[in-house]
Amino acid sequence: MSSLRVLISADQIQSRIRELGAQIDRDMPVGPIYMIAILKGACFFLSDLARAVKTPVRIEFMGISSYGKGKTSSGEVKLTKDLDVSVEGYDVIVVEDIVDSGITLSYLMKVLAQRKPKSLRIATLLDKPTHRQRPVEVHYRGFEIPDEFVVGYGLDYAEDYRNLPDICVLSGV
Ligand code: IMP
Numbered sequence: 001m002s003s004l005r006v007l008i009s010a011d012q013i014q015s016r017i018r019e020l021g022a023q024i025d026r027d028m029p030v031g032p033i034y035m036i037a038i039l040k041g042a043c044f045f046l047s048d049l050a051r052a053v054k055t056p057v058r059i060e061f062m063g064i065s066s067y068g069k070g071k072t073s074s075g076e077v078k079l080t081k082d083l084d085v086s087v088e089g090y091d092v093i094v095v096e097d098i099v100d101s102g103i104t105l106s107y108l109m110k111v112l113a114q115r116k117p118k119s120l121r122i123a124t125l126l127d128k129p130t131h132r133q134r135p136v137e138v139h140y141r142g143f144e145i146p147d148e149f150v151v152g153y154g155l156d157y158a159e160d161y162r163n164l165p166d167i168c169v170l171s172g173v
Pocket residue numbers: 041066067073096097098099100101102103104105128148149150151155156157
């Protein structure tokens with residue numbers, strides 16, 4: 001039987017995002033900043049983070065698939081949706097829900113660096129460093145978490161649980 005246990009509450013998420021927003025404002029007082037969310041998991045984080053920042057923000061989406069339906073990476077990365085605009089000469093923050101192996105983001109950062117942004121940084125809500133296979137430089141990190149499979153606040157298991165307000169550990173699946 002599957003069970004859910006709250007790891008990070010909705011309130012904790014919001015207060016951490018306010019801190020990250022203030023940090024981004026200090027680092028980048030002049031906009032616009034392009035915040036690029038990786039579909040689909042980073043949607044909620046993007047929408048809260050963008051509103052926690054006072055510097056003007058433009059939002060974009062990219063689609064990447066590296067995981068199948070299960071809990072483990074297939075090791076393959078595919079671009080399923082590209083940007084609608086050029087980000088050349090702009091400050092860019094890639095917004096991700098969680099960095100695990102680092103395969104997704106190391107691939108994406110290579111792709112985006114070729115687009116010649118003025119700056120290119122990563123904001124991730126969660127960092128699960130235990131199984132890192134590729135180095136990833138994270139500028140804005142919400143929480144470091146232990147090696148557990150988590151769902152909620154955008155994160156899914158086989159497309160379920162994304163709309164939970166808290167981040168929960170899913171076990172027994
Ligand atoms: P990476 O390429 O291994 O760093 O994987 C990043 C992606 O894997 C994230 O964007 C998530 O979609 C997914 N992922 C990794 N760990 C978890 C987890 O604990 N819960 C849900 N999705 C996860």
